[in-house]
Amino acid sequence: MRRNFARVLSISLFLVIAAVIYFSLSKVYPFNWTVIARYSKLFIDGILMTLKISGFSLGLSLTIGMLVALARVSRIDFFNELGTLYVWFFRNMPLLVIILLVYYGMGSVLNIDRFLAGVISLSLFEGAYVAEIFRAGIEAVPPGEIEAGAALGFYNHQIMGSIILPQAFRISIPPLIGQLISLVKDSSLVSVIALGDITMRARQIGTQTLATLEAYLVLAGIYLLMTSTLSILGRYLERRLAIP
Amino acid sequence: MSVLELKNIYKSFGDTQVLRDVSFSVNKGDVVAIIGKSGAGKTTMLRIMNYLIPPDSGEVYFHNSKVILDRKVLRAVRSKIGFVFQRFNLIRHLTALDNVAIGLVKVKGLKWPQARELALKKLKEVDLANRVNHYPSQLSGGQQQRVGIARALAMEPDLILFDEPTSALDPSLVGEVMTVIKRLSASGITMVVVTHEMSFAKNIANRLVYMEEGQIIYDTTPEQFFLSNDKRVRHFLNDFLEAV
Numbered sequence: 001m002r003r004n005f006a007r008v009l010s011i012s013l014f015l016v017i018a019a020v021i022y023f024s025l026s027k028v029y030p031f032n033w034t035v036i037a038r039y040s041k042l043f044i045d046g047i048l049m050t051l052k053i054s055g056f057s058l059g060l061s062l063t064i065g066m067l068v069a070l071a072r073v074s075r076i077d078f079f080n081e082l083g084t085l086y087v088w089f090f091r092n093m094p095l096l097v098i099i100l101l102v103y104y105g106m107g108s109v110l111n112i113d114r115f116l117a118g119v120i121s122l123s124l125f126e127g128a129y130v131a132e133i134f135r136a137g138i139e140a141v142p143p144g145e146i147e148a149g150a151a152l153g154f155y156n157h158q159i160m161g162s163i164i165l166p167q168a169f170r171i172s173i174p175p176l177i178g179q180l181i182s183l184v185k186d187s188s189l190v191s192v193i194a195l196g197d198i199t200m201r202a203r204q205i206g207t208q209t210l211a212t213l214e215a216y217l218v219l220a221g222i223y224l225l226m227t228s229t230l231s232i233l234g235r236y237l238e239r240r241l242a243i244p
Numbered sequence: 245m246s247v248l249e250l251k252n253i254y255k256s257f258g259d260t261q262v263l264r265d266v267s268f269s270v271n272k273g274d275v276v277a278i279i280g281k282s283g284a285g286k287t288t289m290l291r292i293m294n295y296l297i298p299p300d301s302g303e304v305y306f307h308n309s310k311v312i313l314d315r316k317v318l319r320a321v322r323s324k325i326g327f328v329f330q331r332f333n334l335i336r337h338l339t340a341l342d343n344v345a346i347g348l349v350k351v352k353g354l355k356w357p358q359a360r361e362l363a364l365k366k367l368k369e370v371d372l373a374n375r376v377n378h379y380p381s382q383l384s385g386g387q388q389q390r391v392g393i394a395r396a397l398a399m400e401p402d403l404i405l406f407d408e409p410t411s412a413l414d415p416s417l418v419g420e421v422m423t424v425i426k427r428l429s430a431s432g433i434t435m436v437v438v439t440h441e442m443s444f445a446k447n448i449a450n451r452l453v454y455m456e457e458g459q460i461i462y463d464t465t466p467e468q469f470f471l472s473n474d475k476r477v478r479h480f481l482n483d484f485l486e487a488v
Contacts, residue, residue: 032374101282117349141337142333143330144332144333145333145334145335146331147296147329148327148333148334148335149335150296150322151294151296151322151325151327151329152322152323152327152347152350152351152395152399153318153319153320153321153322153323153347153349153351153399154319154350154351155315155319156315158350162335162346162350163335166337167336170337172441177442219294222398242335243336243381244377244379244381
């Protein structure tokens, strides 16, 4: 009850501040929303592109993350080192630089289209973080349960498949959702290679209509909406898969 | 007829020698209690029996054939040796029923429906028919340990190893687990029990192994052991009585 009250209060305060800023700005800046509304189709195209890039990158980064995590917990030193090297490289490299490297660097040798370049860059980058999340999840599984599997006569891959991974995955859901939200936000950087995601579209609309502030406000709202939806989805998934 | 035999086992962890030249054999129908102070090497010896820990030197024979570090050999041996853990080590994301059934599926190759049918029977044997769909976190320690016992039983082992099965339990829950273990010993199952329950060692076991500093000091009948005038034994029993 008190919690709800605090929430309503803070949201109201936020709205009041936003309204005050908006109205004082409107004294000096002529807000023009009608022109923005005419470009709604372009916004929707942008949203779809952002979702498409994020979706493909999510799939690929989960795959990369799982493989790298398995390499990092492997008993084979070579795989171990390889995984460590991967995480080191991609966590210490700005995403923007990776995008430039992949698109302009590798693109000058190979023929990579924008979309593919964007997805590969994002996946390589996020994959390193996903790998660390999975690794932490794997290491959080109690050793006693692994021992129990061994004592029953399980092969190692069965211990991994039926005991470790199902639990590691559940443990990883909350941080994974956080990472997925980062992925959606980070995808805005692909606008530098003129891939028509929502950020690029907003910039376009801003320059075309001169209603720059309006375009960017809409952009900010769209990101908030997308990421909040993911949070809610994540909480649902977490509850759904929780072990009693 | 020897079910399991240890020959001249040595084991060290780092600089600490835990087992020194231990030889021991379990015959069909034996109910062996292993007692001794903590740090005497009891648990290590038990874990070497199913090769959860490989010895530094010495051999383990199961039904007179040598156990080696080979995945197929280990699977065959471990699937015939039940192991009941001090801390139960149930798999958290599986119900009591599936905890018992999973070994049958993954190791014995049964289909899930048949495995669950058999698991249900075993859970009834440990008086848990009304808890089959509970998750480990929803069970008391005593109930979890009985699931652990049912899990071992379901594999129809030639031998069950118990690693201090009641040490992690609330005193009030020891009874229900001991009742089940007593019932098993009466049914003729071969078992080796590392225990601090002197009443079990005295009244139920037909063989008593007393260990000190990594060696077997006595391997005798309970009657003889408890009447022994050996200073070390009297000392151990006195310490024990004081502790109780």
